[in-house]
Amino acid sequence: MPEFHDRLLSLGLARVSEAAAMASARLIGRGDEKAADQAAVNAMRDQLNRLDIRGTVVIGEGERDEAPMLYIGEEVGSGNGPEVDIALDPLEGTTLTAKDMPNALTVIAMAPRGTLLHAPDVYMEKLAIGPGFRRGIVTMDMSPSERVSALAAAKGCSTEDITVCVLDRPRHEEMIAELRTTGAAIRLITDGDVAGVIHCAEPDITGIDMYMGSGGAPEGVLGAAALKCMGGQMFGKLLFRNDDEKGRAEKAGIKNLNRVYTRDDMVTSDVIFAATGVTDGSLLPGIKREPGFLTAETMLMRSKTGSIRRMTYRNPT
Numbered sequence: 001m002p003e004f005h006d007r008l009l010s011l012g013l014a015r016v017s018e019a020a021a022m023a024s025a026r027l028i029g030r031g032d033e034k035a036a037d038q039a040a041v042n043a044m045r046d047q048l049n050r051l052d053i054r055g056t057v058v059i060g061e062g063e064r065d066e067a068p069m070l071y072i073g074e075e076v077g078s079g080n081g082p083e084v085d086i087a088l089d090p091l092e093g094t095t096l097t098a099k100d101m102p103n104a105l106t107v108i109a110m111a112p113r114g115t116l117l118h119a120p121d122v123y124m125e126k127l128a129i130g131p132g133f134r135r136g137i138v139t140m141d142m143s144p145s146e147r148v149s150a151l152a153a154a155k156g157c158s159t160e161d162i163t164v165c166v167l168d169r170p171r172h173e174e175m176i177a178e179l180r181t182t183g184a185a186i187r188l189i190t191d192g193d194v195a196g197v198i199h200c201a202e203p204d205i206t207g208i209d210m211y212m213g214s215g216g217a218p219e220g221v222l223g224a225a226a227l228k229c230m231g232g233q234m235f236g237k238l239l240f241r242n243d244d245e246k247g248r249a250e251k252a253g254i255k256n257l258n259r260v261y262t263r264d265d266m267v268t269s270d271v272i273f274a275a276t277g278v279t280d281g282s283l284l285p286g287i288k289r290e291p292g293f294l295t296a297e298t299m300l301m302r303s304k305t306g307s308i309r310r311m312t313y314r315n316p317t
Contacts, residue, residue, distance in 0.1 A: 002082040004112040006272045006302050009084075012051045013110055013274045014300045018313050020044040020090050020106035021276035021296050025287035028279060029100035036097045040090035040106055041069050045076065048086070053077035055110070058118045059087030059218040063248075072118075083113035087221050093192045096279055103192045103281035108274050109225035115269035117221050117261065120248035123239040124217035126193070129210050130200045131231030140235050140260050144175050144212060148182045151210055159183050163203075165196040165211045172213050194275075195283045197223030201230035206282060214239055224266035225273045229301035230308065234263040270304045292316060 023043035027036040041061065048055065055077040060070045070076075070090060077084075086108065091097060093104030109116070127140055129151060137154050138147045144164075152159045160183035166172055168188040179186055187208060189196055193215040199206040211223075220236045227234050237260045240246045249257060259265075276298040277284030288295040293314050300309040 002080075004082045004084060004270070006270055006304055009051070009053070009110060010272045010274075010300055010302055013108060013272055014276075014298050014311060016044055016047040016051070017106045017108050017274040017276040018296050018298055019047045021278050021287060021298075022294055022315065024091050024097055024106070024278055025289075025294060028097055028104075028287070031098050033094040033098045037091045037094045044088065044090045044106070044108070045069050048076040049078065051077050052081035053110075054079055054081060054083045055086045056084070056113070057088065058085045058116050059089075059221050061090070062121050072121075085111050085113055085116040087116050087218070087225060089194065089219065089222060091278065092194050092219065092222075093278070096191050100279060101190065102279055103189065103195050103283065104278035104286070105192065105195060105281070105284065106276045106278060107194055107222050109222055109267075109271055111225070111267060111271040112269050115267065116225070116271070117266040118252040118254075119217035119221050119238070119266075120245070120252045120254070122217050122245045122248060123214045123241070124220040125214045125237045125239055126197065126220050126223070126234070127210075127212045127236075128197045128200045128223065128227065128234040129232060130203050133233065135233070138210070138233070140237055144178045145182050147210065147212065148179065148184045155209075160185075162209045163187055163207050165189060165199055165208045166213045167191075167193055167196070167215055169213075175213060192281075194219050194222045194226070195281060197234065198226045198230070198275075198283060201227055201232045221266050222273075224263045225271045226275075226301065227263050228267045228271050228303040229273050229306065231306070232263070234266070236261045236266060267303075270302070272303070273301045275299050
């Protein structure tokens with residue numbers, strides 16, 4: 001079997017992410033979420049099929065009957081080369097793009113076959129912190145306030161010096177109220193929790209020390225892939241609202257529905273990760289329009305080396 005040469009495949013993965021961002025750029029601020037997402041999907045799929053891989057989408061746009069392209073289980077690539085798992089979000093932040101709001105991204109990760117968690121399209125309770133802390137400094141069993149206190153103690157600072165990133169949703173109101181009692185700052189985001197998780201890996205730059213709350217399980221796997229490259233701890237537990245969602249998990253091969261997954265449970269081998277900015281954000285600048293050109297910036301990472309590249313791509317229109 002051909003080996004997973006992450007170094008050779010990484011630049012190809014960056015091109016996939018860039019193409020999706022460029023394609024969705026013309027729909028920034030146009031108010032049409034579906035059209036923006038479809039443009040990103042089409043471009044990402046086209047570029048993936050140019051890569052010499054035998055790829056299977058394990059985190060995608062949804063089940064086959066709900067997603068015409070880049071659905072879970074879809075095979076992509078030229079059919080030559082290594083067998084790989086692919087996790088992707090062609091446009092993380094469709095609403096952000098449609099409304100020209102910050103932090104819309106295109107995101108994709110690739111790893112050897114069988115090494116990415118096949119997370120069903122359900123919610124996941126997530127907890128993430130950056131690198132440099134002993135294992136288990138924070139856990140899913142702790143209350144939100146206990147997590148803040150534990151992290152502050154590990155950093156040797158006051159709880160008031162901790163900033164927690166949380167999705168601004170009604171379901172998080174009680175958690176936010178409890179976090180407020182610690183004196184910690186809370187950065188609320190409207191969408192884009194992959195970026196929220198990534199921010200934890202660079203707290204000195206982003207000002208975010210911890211991410212917590214529930215969001216999509218597929219985005220949880222993408223966040224874990226990024227932290228595998230950058231360093232940091234992440235935990236996730238699948239949440240089920242009904243028997244249909246439990247059935248999806250069982251169909252995906254998940255036997256223990258109550259399991260708490262660590263970062264390395266969700267991504268068990270070397271992984272490469274790419275993200276390109278669509279709209280300006282705290283992680284990446286968005287697509288820039290100049291006379292005759294579009295310019296994009298991509299973050300490209302490899303877990304094997306811990307390398308992080310920031311690449312600017314200027315393309316004639």
